[in-house]
Amino acid sequence: MTERLVIIGNGMAPGRMLEHLLDAAPAAYDVTIFNAEPRVNYDRIMLSPVLSGEKTYDDIVIHDDAWYASHGITLHRGHRIASIDRDAKTVTSEGGITAPYDRLVIATGSNPFMIPVPGKDLPGVLAYRDLDDVQTMLRMAERGGRAVVIGGGLLGLEAAAGLKQRGMEVTVLHVMPTLMERQLDPAAGYLLEKELKRRGIHVITKANTKAILGRTHVQGVELADGTQIPASLVVMAVGIRPNVQIAKDAGLEVGRGIVTTDAMQTSDPAIYSVGECAEVGGQVYGLVAPLYEQARVLAAHLSGDTAPRFVHVDTPTKLKVTGIDLYSLGDFAEGDDREEIVLRDASAGVYKRLVLKDNVIIGTVLYGETADGAWFNDLKKKATDVSAMRDTLIFGQMFQGGTQSDPLQAVAALPDDAEICGCNGVCKGRITGAIRSKGLTDLDGVRAHTKASASCGSCTGLVEKILKLELGDAFNPAAVQPMCPCTTHGHDEVRRLIRAKALKTIPAVMQELEWSTSCGCAKCRPALNYYLVCDWPEDYRDDYQSRFINERVHANIQKDGTYSVVPRMWGGMTSSSELRAIADVVDKFDIPAVKVTGGQRIDMLGIRKEDLPAVWADLGKAGFVSGQAYAKGLRTVKTCVGNTWCRFGTQDSTGLGIRLEKFMWGSWTPAKLKLAVSGCPRNCAEATCKDIGVICVDSGFEIHFAGAAGLDIKGTEVLGHAATEDEALEIVVALTQMYREGARYLERIYKWTKRIGVPEIKKQIIDDLPRRRAFFDRFVHSQRFAQVDPWSERVSGKDKHEFKPMAVVGYQEAAE
Amino acid sequence: MTIWIDIGALDDVPLRGSRCVATPTGKVGVFRTADDRVFAIRNECPHKGGPLTEGIVHGHSVTCPLHNWVISLETGEAQGADEGAVGTIPVRLDSGRILLLRAAIAAKAAA
Numbered sequence: 001m002t003e004r005l006v007i008i009g010n011g012m013a014p015g016r017m018l019e020h021l022l023d024a025a026p027a028a029y030d031v032t033i034f035n036a037e038p039r040v041n042y043d044r045i046m047l048s049p050v051l052s053g054e055k056t057y058d059d060i061v062i063h064d065d066a067w068y069a070s071h072g073i074t075l076h077r078g079h080r081i082a083s084i085d086r087d088a089k090t091v092t093s094e095g096g097i098t099a100p101y102d103r104l105v106i107a108t109g110s111n112p113f114m115i116p117v118p119g120k121d122l123p124g125v126l127a128y129r130d131l132d133d134v135q136t137m138l139r140m141a142e143r144g145g146r147a148v149v150i151g152g153g154l155l156g157l158e159a160a161a162g163l164k165q166r167g168m169e170v171t172v173l174h175v176m177p178t179l180m181e182r183q184l185d186p187a188a189g190y191l192l193e194k195e196l197k198r199r200g201i202h203v204i205t206k207a208n209t210k211a212i213l214g215r216t217h218v219q220g221v222e223l224a225d226g227t228q229i230p231a232s233l234v235v236m237a238v239g240i241r242p243n244v245q246i247a248k249d250a251g252l253e254v255g256r257g258i259v260t261t262d263a264m265q266t267s268d269p270a271i272y273s274v275g276e277c278a279e280v281g282g283q284v285y286g287l288v289a290p291l292y293e294q295a296r297v298l299a300a301h302l303s304g305d306t307a308p309r310f311v312h313v314d315t316p317t318k319l320k321v322t323g324i325d326l327y328s329l330g331d332f333a334e335g336d337d338r339e340e341i342v343l344r345d346a347s348a349g350v351y352k353r354l355v356l357k358d359n360v361i362i363g364t365v366l367y368g369e370t371a372d373g374a375w376f377n378d379l380k381k382k383a384t385d386v387s388a389m390r391d392t393l394i395f396g397q398m399f400q401g402g403t404q405s406d407p408l409q410a411v412a413a414l415p416d417d418a419e420i421c422g423c424n425g426v427c428k429g430r431i432t433g434a435i436r437s438k439g440l441t442d443l444d445g446v447r448a449h450t451k452a453s454a455s456c457g458s459c460t461g462l463v464e465k466i467l468k469l470e471l472g473d474a475f476n477p478a479a480v481q482p483m484c485p486c487t488t489h490g491h492d493e494v495r496r497l498i499r500a501k502a503l504k505t506i507p508a509v510m511q512e513l514e515w516s517t518s519c520g521c522a523k524c525r526p527a528l529n530y531y532l533v534c535d536w537p538e539d540y541r542d543d544y545q546s547r548f549i550n551e552r553v554h555a556n557i558q559k560d561g562t563y564s565v566v567p568r569m570w571g572g573m574t575s576s577s578e579l580r581a582i583a584d585v586v587d588k589f590d591i592p593a594v595k596v597t598g599g600q601r602i603d604m605l606g607i608r609k610e611d612l613p614a615v616w617a618d619l620g621k622a623g624f625v626s627g628q629a630y631a632k633g634l635r636t637v638k639t640c641v642g643n644t645w646c647r648f649g650t651q652d653s654t655g656l657g658i659r660l661e662k663f664m665w666g667s668w669t670p671a672k673l674k675l676a677v678s679g680c681p682r683n684c685a686e687a688t689c690k691d692i693g694v695i696c697v698d699s700g701f702e703i704h705f706a707g708a709a710g711l712d713i714k715g716t717e718v719l720g721h722a723a724t725e726d727e728a729l730e731i732v733v734a735l736t737q738m739y740r741e742g743a744r745y746l747e748r749i750y751k752w753t754k755r756i757g758v759p760e761i762k763k764q765i766i767d768d769l770p771r772r773r774a775f776f777d778r779f780v781h782s783q784r785f786a787q788v789d790p791w792s793e794r795v796s797g798k799d800k801h802e803f804k805p806m807a808v809v810g811y812q813e814a815a816e
Numbered sequence: 817m818t819i820w821i822d823i824g825a826l827d828d829v830p831l832r833g834s835r836c837v838a839t840p841t842g843k844v845g846v847f848r849t850a851d852d853r854v855f856a857i858r859n860e861c862p863h864k865g866g867p868l869t870e871g872i873v874h875g876h877s878v879t880c881p882l883h884n885w886v887i888s889l890e891t892g893e894a895q896g897a898d899e900g901a902v903g904t905i906p907v908r909l910d911s912g913r914i915l916l917l918r919a920a921i922a923a924k925a926a927a
C-alpha cells in the first residue's frame with residue numbers, strides 16, 4: 001500500500017523536496033499538503049521584484065494548480081495546522097480537517113520578528129514575508145506618502161528600494177552603525193548607504209525605535225532620542241524566528257529550530273523537518289541554497305536512499321536591487337591571524353576585500369563589481385593556496401595569466417566543479433553536462449533541467465556565457481532579439497527597465513542601459529522616444545530629432561520629397577463648408593492630386609514642404625485639425641450611418657465612432673491604430689479587420705480587436721460585449737492603453753495579441769474591472785498632454801526652422 | 817583664393833538635426849551631430865534621391881527617410897551593404913557661424 005505523506009507548510013523547501021521525490025520515487029506516497037497561505041508554491045525570494053514592479057505574481061509561481069493535479073497531490077490552501085497527534089499519527093487544521101500520516105514533514109518556515117514596541121499592532125505596520133504583505137504595500141504605495149522601513153538588512157533594503165520605486169518617500173532605520181553589517185564590512189556598508197541616499201532613500205543608522213505612533217492607523221515612528229518620523233506605512237524587517245510552535249506543542253525536541261539529524265529526521269522517527277524551521281548541526285538557515293540541499297537530502301531518505309547527509313557550506317549573499325551589485329561570502333571579521341587585500345576605486349564606486357587565513361580565502365566582500373564572486377567562492381571552497389597569485393588576486397580571474405579582459409574567457413577558465421548558481425548549488429560541470437546530454441539550446445532549458453538561474457536569477461549572465469561557450473554562435477541569448485545593434489537588450493527588457501529605474505530621457509536610458517553608441521540609431525531612437533512618451537506623459541519632453549520625418553513635420557513624405565496632408569473628418573462625416581475649404585486650399589496652393597482615402601477622409605498630395613504651414617493655416621480656419629495620417633498613433637475611426645439612416649442599423653454607430661475619435665485623437669501608440677464602428681452585423685464599416693472594431697447589435701456592442709488587412713489578412717478576435725456606449729468606450733480605451741504599455745515599437749495590435757494571447761487580454765480588460773479602470777485612467781491622464789493639434793502649433797510658429805531652407809545661395813554668390 | 821560662404825548660425829541647426837540650403841546646383845544638407853560637429857553633404861540619397869535632411873541623425877551618420885539607407889556625413893558614402901555616395905562640402909565654423917566652401921557648392925554634384 002502507498003504510504004501517506006503529510007506536509008505542513010508549502011514553501012520553497014518542501015516544494016523542492018517534492019520535485020526530487022517525484023523524480024526518484026513517483027508512486028511511493030500519497031501526498032497531502034496543508035498551507036496556511038491561501039496559494040500554491042511561489043518563489044518567495046522574488047517578492048522584491050514584484051514589489052518594485054519588475055515582475056508579477058504570475059511570473060514567480062513555481063508550481064501551478066495543474067502541477068498538483070497532474071501529480072495527484074492534495075493541497076489544502078489557507079489551512080493552518082493547529083496540532084499534531086503523534087500517538088494517533090494525525091494532524092488537524094484550524095478549520096477542523098484531520099489527516100492521518102505515515103510520515104510527516106514539518107516545513108513551517110519562519111515568522112518575521114516584530115519588535116515589541118508600543119503601536120506595533122496598528123494598521124499600517126507590516127512585516128515583509130509573503131505576497132499579502134507585498135499586496136498591502138502596493139495598495140499603500142498607490143496613495144503615495146511616506147514609509148519607514150525598520151531594519152537595514154537584505155530584506156529591509158529590498159523593501160525600501162521597492163517602495164521608493166513605487167513613488168513613496170522612504171526612510172530606513174537601522175540600529176547598527178552601518179547597513180547590512182552581517183554581510184558587509186563598514187566600508188562596503190558605507191558605499192551602499194551612499195548609493196541608497198543618491199537614489200533619494202533616507203537612511204538613519206544607530207536608530208533605536210522607541211514607539212510606533214498613531215491611534216487608529218500608523219502615523220509615524222519615534223526614536224529613543226525623541227526624533228519623530230511621520231509615516232503612513234511601517235515595514236519591519238528586523239529578522240526572522242523559526243516557526244516551531246506546533247513542533248514544541250507536540251513534544252518534539254526544539255532548540256532554536258526543530259532539531260533534526262543530518263538526514264532531516266526529528267526526535268520522532270516518523271517526523272521530518274525541512275526549511276527555515278529546521279535546526280541541523282546546531283544551525284538554522286535563512287537562505288534558499290542550504291534549504292534546497294536539505295530538500296535533496298530529505299527526498300533521498302524518503303525514497304529509501306539513506307546515504308546523502310546534510311553538510312554545512314557557506315552561502316553567498318546578494319542584494320536584489322536593480323543596479324546595485326553586492327556580493328558577500330564567508331567570514332570577513334578582522335583578526336590577528338588574518339590578512340586582507342583591499343581594492344578601492346572610489347570614482348567607479350568599486351570596493352573589494354578578500355580575507356585570507358594561512359594563504360586561503362575565508363571571506364569575500366565585493367561591492368560595485370561582482371563578476372569574480374564565483375571564482376573567489378571556488379578558491380575558498382577548495383581552500384586553494386593563493387600565495388603564488390597573491391599580488392594580483394584582487395584584480396580577479398581575468399588578470400591571472402595575463403589574459404585580456406574577456407569575460408567569456410573567465411568563465412571558460414572556471415573548473416567544472418565551480419559553483420555557478422548559489423541558490424541551487426549547481427556547478428559548471430552539471431550545466432555543461434546537461435547542455436550536451438539533453439541538447440539544450442537556451443536559458444529556459446538549462447533552468448528546467450538543472451535549476452541553475454531559476455531562483456534569484458543573479459547568475460543568469462554566467463549561465464548564458466556557459467551556453468555561449470558550449471554552443472558558439474548557435475546560442476542566441478534567451479532568443480531575445482536586441483532592439484538594434486546599439487544594445488543587447490530586447491524591447492521588453494528596455495521597457496521594463498525604463499519603468500523600474502524611472503528613466504525619463506533618452507540619454508538616461510542609453511547611459512543606464514549601457515548603449516554601445518553615442519546617440520543610438522534610426523531604429524532605437526524612435527522606439528525609445530515612444531516608450532518614454534507612453535510611460536512618462538507629464539515629465540517627458542518629446543524629442544523631435546528622434547521621430548521619423550512624418551511625425552516631425554506632421555505630414556506624409558512622398559517619393560519625390562513632397563508631402564500629403566489629410567485633415568481629420570470625425571467618424572468620416574463632413575459638410576459643404578468643409579469641402580469648400582478644401583477645394584479653396586487645393587486651388588490656392590495648386591495641389592496636384594486629391595484622393596478619398598480608405599479611412600473615409602480626403603488626402604491632398606504633392607504639397608511642397610515650404611507650403612505646409614500656410615496650407616494648415618487655411619485648413620485650421622475652416623476648423624480642421626491634423627488627421628494624423630502619418631502617426632504611429634490613432635488614425636481613423638471608420639463608421640457606417642447607423643440607425644440614424646439605415647433601416648438595419650441597431651445603434652448610433654456614427655455617433656459612437658465620432659465619440660471614440662474625439663476621445664482618442666492625439667494619442668501615440670506602438671504602431672498605427674485604426675478603428676471602425678459598424679451599426680449592425682452586416683458590417684459596412686468593415687470593423688472585423690481593424691485594429692479595434694465595434695459591431696453594434698440589439699443588446700449593445702460587440703468589441704473586436706486584432707484584425708489586419710495589410711501585409712497580413714486576419715479577421716478580428718472577439719474581446720467582449722458591452723451593454724452601453726459608455727462601457728464600449730471604456731473597454732476600447734483600456735485595451736488601447738494595455739497595448740500602448742505592453743507592445744514593442746512598430747508592433748501592430750494583432751502581432752502583440754499573438755504574442756501574449758487573447759485570454760490574457762480578456763483577463764485584464766474584461767474580467768478584472770479595477771484593472772480595466774486603471775488602464776482607462778492612465779489613458780485619460782496621458783491624453784491631457786497629448787491632445788494638442790500639431791498643425792495649429794506649427795501655424796503659430798513652432799519648429800519654424802523645419803519648413804524653410806536655412807539659406808538661399810544665389811547664382812551670383814556661388815559663381816566663381 | 818579660398819572663398820567661404822556664410823549660411824547662418826550654428827544655433828539655427830538643431831542638435832542631432834539638420835537644415836537645408838538652396839543653391840543653384842541643388843540642395844545641400846547641413847547636419848549638426850550630438851558632439852556639436854557640423855557636416856554638409858548634397859541633399860540627395862544615392863539610392864532614390866531621398867531628402868537626407870529629413871532623416872534621423874545619429875553618430876556621424878544620417879538614415880534616409882525613404883528606404884533607410886545609412887549615409888556617412890563624413891565621407892558621403894552609404895554604410896553597410898549598400899553602395900553609393902553623395903558629394904560632401906567642406907564646412908568651417910567661425911565664432912558661431914557656419915561657412916561652406918564656395919568652390920564645392922559651385923561644382924556640380926559628382927553624380
Ligand SMILES: Cc1cc2nc3c(=O)[nH]c(=O)nc-3n(C[C@H](O)[C@H](O)[C@H](O)COP(=O)(O)OP(=O)(O)OC[C@H]3O[C@@H](n4cnc5c(N)ncnc54)[C@H](O)[C@@H]3O)c2cc1C
Pocket residue numbers: 008009010011012013014034035036037044045046047048079080081082107108109110128129130155158243246274275276277285286287288289291318320423456
Ligand atoms: C522578501 C524576501 C526576499 C528574500 N530574498 C532571498 C534571497 O535573495 N536569497 C535567498 O537565498 N533567500 C531569500 N529569502 C529567504 C527565502 O525566501 C526563504 O529562506 C525560503 O523561502 C524559506 O523556505 P521555507 O520553505 O523554509 O519556508 P517558507 O517559504 O516561509 O514557507 C513556509 C510556509 O508554511 C506555511 N505555514 C506556517 N505554519 C503553518 C502551519 N501551522 N500550517 C500550515 N502551513 C503553515 C506558511 O504560510 C508558509 O507559506 C528571501 C525572503 C523574503 C521574504
